[in-house]
Amino acid sequence: MPAPRPNRRTVLAGGTALGLLALTPGAGAAITADPFTLGIASGDPAPDGFVLWTRLAPSPLADDGLGGMPARPVEVEWEIAEDEGFARTARRGVATAVPELAHSVHVEVAGLRPGREYFYRFRCGGHLSRTGRTRTAPAPGALRSPLxxxxxxxxxxxxxxxxxxxRxxxxxxxxxxxxxxxxxxQGHLGYPVGSGVARPVEGGETFELADYRRRHAQYKTDRDLQTAHATAPWxxxxxxxxxxxxxxxxxHEVFGATEEFRRRRRAAFQAYYENMPLRRSSVPAGVDLQLYRRIRWGALADLHLLDTRQYRSDQACGGLIGPCGQESDPTRSITGDEQESWLLEGFRESRARWDLIGQQVMMAQNDSAKGPLKITGMDTWDGYTASRDRITRGWMNAGVRNPVVLTGDIHEHYANDLKLDYDDPDSPAVGAExxxxxxxxxxxxxxxxxEGDPDNPHFRFRSGMRGYLRTRITPEELRADFRVLPYVSRPYAPAETQASFVVSDRVPGLR
Ligand SMILES: [Fe+2]
Known part of the structure; x- marks a missing residue:
């Protein structure tokens, strides 16, 4: 998107912080190269606002992870408008980017109108960022506009x-x-891929804060990723x-709970916060970062976003394969008790047409052994079957109208019917994944x-291609398009829909 510059008179005439800043010596004056190399982003929309994000890094791959920024606070102007040309300004202000947070900026904006598009941009040291587009969530109760x-x-x-x-x-x-x-x-030597290294990653495996900051920075320089962030809230x-x-x-996967791993976790969490459009509620506290949360999209959808990593019991059966009996121990949990109570409470309170549960690892059972033998992975909900049972029953008992679980992790598309008993082919669908x-x-x-999977009859579709999932949600139905790209080893691959499924209102499961 083009980023038209407002003329100087517009900027100065308001008598706002933006005007004053232009006269303040030292406010970002030493930033000579473009500090917006990592792009801009927005996230977590509410009916009256959202978070705006950027991180200043004139030299994104600097060894110390600090992006070539001086070790002092730097002021960043932000501006939100109703139009792409910034003629109708809705809000503006100044944020201070501090070295302790790698000169990231998280602006939490409130007081805007529900269910509409806004445009935003940043300015620092005479540099203007690109323009991003974002939006507020619909007003509570709003049902009709599709998502x-x-x-x-x-x-x-x-x-x-x-x-x-x-795409x-x-x-x-x-x-x-x-x-x-x-x-x-992983570093450039880790985790090789069949089609070869498409482009080298900088540095070795990430352990220290500087490593994680630098890795985030390299990813954020990607133009396609920047464009996706600038197009919609994430x-x-x-x-x-x-x-x-x-x-x-x-x-740690192999070495267990050590002081060294806690240090590493703290570094990774801090860099994650610094580089994502998250609200203040996710500012890291020691080795913790509050990530699970709920986003309401009018009366159409409640999005329950889970963190199945930070509070989970260690993987069962030695972390290898199961079942071994341990995976069904009711004292084990993939969410932790607190998050589980919060989720079940969310189901009980929900008045939404769709309850979307965004989470990491496959919820449906995945039996990878042919025939009567059963082999399941211990990193997914198969390693925490009592958790799965409590949460599945939780949405059933709460009378959740349309539960749909959204999942990643496995590097394949799947469309699954969710069940209470995956070993009983007659067990009815109680949701979709x-x-x-x-x-x-x-x-x-x-x-x-x-062609179907006799060991997992609840799998309705599966594809090993690269891509993403597109959903179109109305009060009547949720349509899912499984988008695939024929290659990723070269740029510019087209995307096409390999399969589509529909979930209809009040009809559990896929068709
Ligand atoms: Fe992955």
């Missing part, structure tokens, strides 16, 4: 180009939901790779026809 929600997960830099993010932007969604593995912690939750593969609470494939993780993959 286009695109869902993505698992974008590994060295596995390919982020073309899927550009998401072209779909013109109202909201983008990112379900984790926004970045990967809702973000993490999975494992924002910190480390298959972590669970304060447990839509799993989005990876943006790039795994590299190029060709598509084939899904």
């Amino acid at each position: 286009t929600l695109c869902v993505a997960s698992c974008a590994q830099w060295e596995h390919g180009y982020f073309t899927a993010y550009r 998401i932007a072209e779909d013109d969604p109202h909201l983008v939901l990112h379900l984790g593995d926004y970045l990967y912690e 809702l973000v939750v993490w999975d494992d790779h924002e910190l480390d593969n298959n972590w669970a609470d304060d447990h 839509l799993v989005t494939t990876s943006v790039t993780s795994g590299g190029d993959a060709a598509g084939g026809e899904f």
Whole structure:
């Protein structure tokens, strides 16, 4: 989108902070190169506002992770308008970007009108950012206007180009939901992919705060990702790779709970907050970061965004494969007790037409052994079957009208009927799960026809191609398009819909 500059008279005439700032010596004056190399973003819309984000980094890959910024606070002007030309300003102000937060800016805006589009931009040291578009959530009670929600997960830099993010932007969604593995912690030698390294990642595996800051910065320089952020507000939750593969609470996958891992978790969480359009409620506190939250989209949808990493019991059965009996221990939990109570309470309070549960790992049972033998993974809800049972019964008992679970992690598209008993083929569907494939993780993959899976009859569709999920939600139905890209090892791949499913109001399961 073009970013027209307001003329100097407009800027100075208001007598606002923006005008005064132009006369204040030293306010950003030393920033000579463009500080907006990481783009801009918005997130977590409410009926009266949202969060605006940027992070100043004239030299994004600087070794110290600080993006080439001086070690002092820098003022950043922000501006919100009703029109793309910034003729009708809605709000403006000045935020202070501090080195302690890697010169990130999180502006929480309130007092705007519900259910409408806004445009925003930042200015610092004589540089103007690009223009972003965002929106407020509909007023409470508003039901009629449809919601286009695109869902993505698992974008590994060295596995390919982020073309899927550009295709998401072209779909013109109202909201983008990112379900984790926004970045990967491995260095350039880790986690190779069949189609080869599409483009090198900077640095080795991330352990220290500077490493995570630098990794986030490299990802944020991607033009396709920047465009997707500038097109719509995002809702973000993490999975494992924002910190480390298959972590669970304060447990490293292999070495368990150590002081060293807690240090690493703290560094990863801080960098995550610094680089995402999150509200103040997610400012890290020690080794914790409050990420689960609820976003209401009028009366159409409640989005319950879960964090299934930070509070989960360590993986059962030695973290390998199950079942071994441990996975069904009712004292184990994938959400932790507090988040579970919060979610069940959310189900009871919901008056929404659709209850969308955005979370990380596959909820439906996934039996990977052919025939009567059952083999399940211990990093997904199969490793926490009592949790799955409590939450499934929770939405049934609360009379949730249309529960739909949105999932990432597995690098494949899946469309699943959710059940209370996956081992009983006659157990009725009590919800639907839509799993989005990876943006790039795994590299190029060709598509084939899904012919059904006798070990998992609740799987209605499956595809190993790269892509994303597009949903169109109305009071009457939720339509899901599984979007796929033929390659990611080169840029500019087209996207097409490989399969579509519909969930109808008050009819659990997919058709
Ligand atoms: Fe992943």
